[in-house]
Amino acid sequence: MRYSRQRELILETLKNFENHPTAEQLYLRVKDQLPTLSLGTVYRNLNLLVELGQIRKVESTGSASVRYDARKDEHCHLVCLSCNSIIDIDLDYFNSVDSKIKDEFNFTVTEHEVVLKGICSKCSSAEK
Amino acid sequence: MRYSRQRELILETLKNFENHPTAEQLYLRVKDQLPTLSLGTVYRNLNLLVELGQIRKVESTGSASVRYDARKDEHCHLVCLSCNSIIDIDLDYFNSVDSKIKDEFNFTVTEHEVVLKGICSKCSSAEK
DNA sequence: ATAGCTGCAAAATGTTTGCGCGAAA
DNA sequence: TTTCGCGCAAACATTTTGCAGCTAT
Numbered sequence: 001m002r003y004s005r006q007r008e009l010i011l012e013t014l015k016n017f018e019n020h021p022t023a024e025q026l027y028l029r030v031k032d033q034l035p036t037l038s039l040g041t042v043y044r045n046l047n048l049l050v051e052l053g054q055i056r057k058v059e060s061t062g063s064a065s066v067r068y069d070a071r072k073d074e075h076c077h078l079v080c081l082s083c084n085s086i087i088d089i090d091l092d093y094f095n096s097v098d099s100k101i102k103d104e105f106n107f108t109v110t111e112h113e114v115v116l117k118g119i120c121s122k123c124s125s126a127e128k
Numbered sequence: 129m130r131y132s133r134q135r136e137l138i139l140e141t142l143k144n145f146e147n148h149p150t151a152e153q154l155y156l157r158v159k160d161q162l163p164t165l166s167l168g169t170v171y172r173n174l175n176l177l178v179e180l181g182q183i184r185k186v187e188s189t190g191s192a193s194v195r196y197d198a199r200k201d202e203h204c205h206l207v208c209l210s211c212n213s214i215i216d217i218d219l220d221y222f223n224s225v226d227s228k229i230k231d232e233f234n235f236t237v238t239e240h241e242v243v244l245k246g247i248c249s250k251c252s253s254a255e256k
Numbered sequence: 257a258t259a260g261c262t263g264c265a266a267a268a269t270g271t272t273t274g275c276g277c278g279a280a281a
Numbered sequence: 282t283t284t285c286g287c288g289c290a291a292a293c294a295t296t297t298t299g300c301a302g303c304t305a306t
Contacts, residue, residue: 002260002305023296038263043296045261060187060241064271065295078235087233097221097244105215106249107206113188115241116225121234130280130285151271166288171271173286192296193270 007045009034011054011070020058020067020077020086060115061086074112080120087120135173137162139182139198148186148195148205148214188243189214202240208248215248 013030014021021029027042046068049055058067061079071088078087091112098109141158142149149157155170174196177183186195189207199216206215219240226237 004261004305006262036263038265040264040297041262044298047297060243078229078233078237080235081238087235089229089233093225093228094221100221101206101217101244105206105217106252107208107215107244107246108252109206109244109246110209111245113241113243113245115188116229116235116237117239117241118235118237124234124236132280132286134287164288166290168272168289169287172273175272 001048004045006030006034006037006041007048010042010045011049014055014068015070017070020061020069022063022065022067024065026068058086058115059113062117076112076114076116078120079115079117080123081117082119082123085120085122129176132173134158134162134165134169135176138170138173139177142183142196143198145198148189148197150191150193150195152193154196186214186243187241190245204240204242204244206248207243207245208251209245210247210251213248213250 009030010026013033014026017026017029019025023039023042023046026046027037027039030042031037046055050057050068054072056069056071056074058069058077061067061077061084062081063084067086069088074091076089076091076093078089079085080087091114094112094114101107101109137158138154142154145154145157147153151167151170151174154174155165155167158170159165174183178185178196182200184197184199184202186197186205189195189205189212190209191212195214197216202219204217204219204221206217207213208215219242222240222242229235229237
């Protein structure tokens with residue numbers, strides 16, 4: 001794979017993102033530093049980076065578009081139904097589940113997509 | 129809500145589906161019995177039934193489109209990466225997780241979206 | 257020099273919606 | 282008779298793709 005400034009900036013910007021942005025949000029922010037950037041390039045590079053295992057997709061967030069996550073390791077997401085923020089949490093809880101599923105269903109788990117939805121602490125204190 | 133033959137057939141057909149069909153797949157099958165049916169109606173009714181809690185959406189399956197599930201209660205899905213079949217399993221594993229998350233993050237979990245991907249027993253025996 | 261990557265625009269895909277008609281109450 | 286739901290088609294939103302030119306190697 002050849003170097004490209006676009007890809008470098010896309011990855012860099014994703015890493016520095018406070019949230020888990022959509023392709024569009026990422027596009028807008030990278031565009032500030034590289035105004036000729038096109039949205040197609042963002043999609044192409046995000047797909048590439050996912051294939052390379054350098055970033056991850058976050059699905060099931062309720063939003064229409066896929067969100068991206070610069071964390072490489074598998075983890076869970078808490079999605080706040082009120083403010084739509086996403087909190088990352090570790091996944092140790094599920095280590096035991098895989099072998100149980102292997103025993104019971106003879107199904108070999110290789111990937112976990114876990115999204116728990118609810119109300120975050122900020123929203124639950126604000127909501128009274 | 130007013131009765132409609134379309135909605136009745138859509139729900140009925142979903143219940144009898146062997147898989148977890150997409151809106152399109154459901155549309156094609158219901159159309160056999162009601163050839164004037166339109167795809168828009170299928171979407172409208174599926175959304176309605178989800179709101180009423182009579183069916184569920186299955187997201188994160190890797191497929192581009194949402195799949196629907198006639199099971200009303202929360203449960204987990206095992207998605208086979210080889211044959212794309214989806215297996216339903218119960219979710220007792222996670223009951224303990226919610227309170228842990230409440231303690232640790234003060235986040236109140238109300239919905240679980242859990243998809244575990246891997247290789248099903250049929251595919252793992254076929255694949256050698 | 258020559259792949260490979262980009263920008264652009266068009267296409268593809270999945271889902272929603274406005275409208276006028278027909279059907280349920 | 283009065284709504285509500287339908288069929289149809291157009292609109293919409295997101296993502297992918299073909300192509301011609303530019304850029305890293």
